[in-house]
Amino acid sequence: MNKRRTQRFHKLVEADLEIMPLMNLFVVLIPMLLLSAVFVEIAAIRMSAPGDGADVEPPAAGLDLAIVIQPEAYLVRGRDIVSTEIPRTDRNDVEAADRLLAALEGIALEHPGNEAVRIISQDDTKYDEIVAVMDRSRDAGMPRVSLQAGD
């Protein structure tokens, strides 16, 4: 009798699961999710339009902080601050960009009310260099960035 019970149990355990409906669901879901998947996250930097350099008057009051992007250096200048030149080797010089961040953080500590900065670029300054300087300004607590053409 015991043997018969074991045999019945074996029959029950060996029953196959019906996985075809689940497979069908997966086959439909995966292409749908593939179509709507985003693998690169895009962010935005909101800002004001640039001037052409000729008609833009620097503000009469305030710090009027400006970062000039030159091929060999970043130049930080403004009212009531000592101009600082931060040398850099090339456009991907991260150490120079970090030194720029430190300089901007120092200025932000001395002038906590200032949130604006002008980024003055040359005609041939690359876009990623400008974005890197924007990032450092924002990180230093100066998110109001405007672009301007250099002399």
Add this chain to the structure above:
Amino acid sequence: MFGRRRSRTRKKFGPAPLKMTSMMDILVVLLLFLIKSFVADGQMTPAAGVQLPASSSEELPDESIVVAVFDDAILVGEERVASITEELSESDLRIDGLADRLIELYDQKMTLAARRGIVDPDPGSVTIQGDRDIEFEILQKVMYTVGEGGFDQISLAVIRTT
């Protein structure tokens, strides 16, 4: 005799069952990964050929008109409106092809808003998807032209770094 033995062997073993467990494992992992990267609200994707610069900005882009600037082309949506080489050879800040298309889109938006009875409508913003290697000269011209087209709010699209 030979056929009889073969059919008996087939009866004894039956059809070989497919091993589905490993395939199901793969599908479950794939499904979870895809659900994680699923975006329901139609997030902006970069135009083909544009290598956006990386940034630490965390602001999400709005649904807006997209101007892509890369290689030698300036595109509004999918439509090529100007050539970078030609525009760089001119001293004028205004890019005529881009300005004409943006003014057209601005007028369309204003007409639609007027039909709906919206007073003082917001034209929305323009998102610039610029390649990381474009020069400031062309970026400045594009931004100036976007302003000329009637759009005051400008966003620069970047790839978010963590």
